[in-house]
Amino acid sequence: MKLAFLQDVYGYQGPFATVYLDTSADAEDAAKAVQLRWRSAREQLADAGADEATLRALDETVDRHEYRIGRRGQVLVATAGEVVFGEELPTPPEDASDDEKVHFGTLPHLLPYLRLRASRIPHVVALVDHVDAELTVVAAGAEPRTRRVQGGDHPVHKSPPGADELNEQRFQNRVEEQWLRNAKEAAEEIGKQAMRIGAELVVLAGDPQQRTLVHQNLPGGVRERTVQTDAGHLDRGASAEGLRDEVEDTVAAAVSAHVDEAVREFEQQRGRDERAAEGWSAVLAALQRGQVRTVLWGSPESPSWLHVGPVPNQVALDARELTDMGVSSPGSAPASAAVVWSAAGTDADLVLVDPDEVKLTDGIGAVLRYTDA
Structure with missing residues (x-):
């Protein structure tokens, strides 16, 4: 999937509060249930360091939610007293982990959202x-x-x-x-x-x-x-x-068809040892060079977090890589959040692949725009 539509979100200065809510309206007390879920999420965000202005902006957005019959969800991203991204989800965010459902940090946590909308293209x-x-x-x-x-x-x-x-x-x-x-x-x-x-x-x-x-x-x-x-x-x-x-x-x-084509191209290039990379070290190195055309995301289990700098190609396993690039104070972010940010910022596509369909070292791979000389 193309990620250019996320550029506006990343144009804001973090830290970001990201919350995924079950907003299903399949019961008479749906509004009350959603408010209870939001209250719990709000407390978690506050404990993580979210400022009051950002929490109030989220309060107002949740209060204005229009309920429709059926099971669905909502993702919201806010920073500096403003909700900068929000979309209704086709299903409740049940598959997201607790750490993904409520997150406050350097980058918005958007992979759970992308998973839920993977079946929708512009x-x-x-x-x-x-x-x-x-x-x-x-x-x-x-x-x-x-x-x-x-x-x-x-x-x-x-x-x-x-x-x-x-x-x-x-x-x-x-x-x-x-x-x-x-x-x-x-x-x-x-x-x-x-x-x-x-x-x-x-x-x-x-x-x-x-x-x-x-x-x-x-x-x-x-x-x-x-x-x-x-x-x-x-x-x-x-x-x-x-x-x-x-x-x-x-x-x-x-x-x-898009997923199949990305996997087919990756397999071809990997077989020729040309425009393909797999494993965390190789993929991150390619992202740093702006070399990635498509990220293939399987089910990486580690690392949980990556080090990041202020621009999208500054993402690394080791903070020393970023200091060598001139980043004075590297930050950190969940690995999935960092990869989505880096891919969006370097104009790379993201394809979510079934780990059983294609075996990737570390659960991550990439099709490259060009090969190294």
Whole structure:
């Protein structure tokens, strides 16, 4: 997964308070239960050294939470009296350890969040007919947004049979020209939104003829990441569930393909002893050089903590490595938090892999941008 959307969070000066809450609303006293969980987390953050202004900012955010029926969670990151990141989670954070659920330290603790959203990638869903296009834009780390592209509506319906043949053909030509104009407008907006959020996938649904026109007019880089589906139609509300299921399946397939491709490339490069690194020492050395294109995270058990400096490529097993780089007072952070920060700051992707599918020394590996001379 791409981590550029986290750059804004890392632009703040820590220390950071990170909290994961179960905000499920599957009982009548859900609000009270969440407040009790937050009260416990608040006490832990205070004991860890979180300042009162930051805790109050979190108080206000938790108090404003909008409860919806079902099991879900929430992640919040705050520093210096401000909540700088927050997102609803698709499930409660039950798999996160206690140390991950409540953390106060140099860096935000975001790997549990990334694990929970690993099945979601930035994408655009476009539902089109001969006039309109309804876009659902799903950016990383943000709630879905809906946009509508209103095309011209005259003429868009071909004339009934029985008209003069010549006039009939002229009218049909005008209709098809209007379809094309509307398709170009829709394609332009889809391309703009896809590039804005770095969409890894575009799902194009709706009227088959208009879908084809829109697809043909998408920018090349976006068209390559577009799949078409017969599910959905702007005029049939009953098809919404079918489209939703189709989108979920398509996104899941794209995520799985991305992971498979990263593992396949890693295995190829490792076999050639070229653009691959594995084990803590080799991966951290590559991160220090800005050499990593993709981090493969399996299930590293140690080290628990890493030493970090003020910039993302300053991450090391030994604090002396950082002092040799000129860092006067190295800090420390949980290993997963440090790797996510370093990957995001050096424009590397993160791929969570099944340890049973690929064996990695120390549970961590990397595909590199280039090899050392």
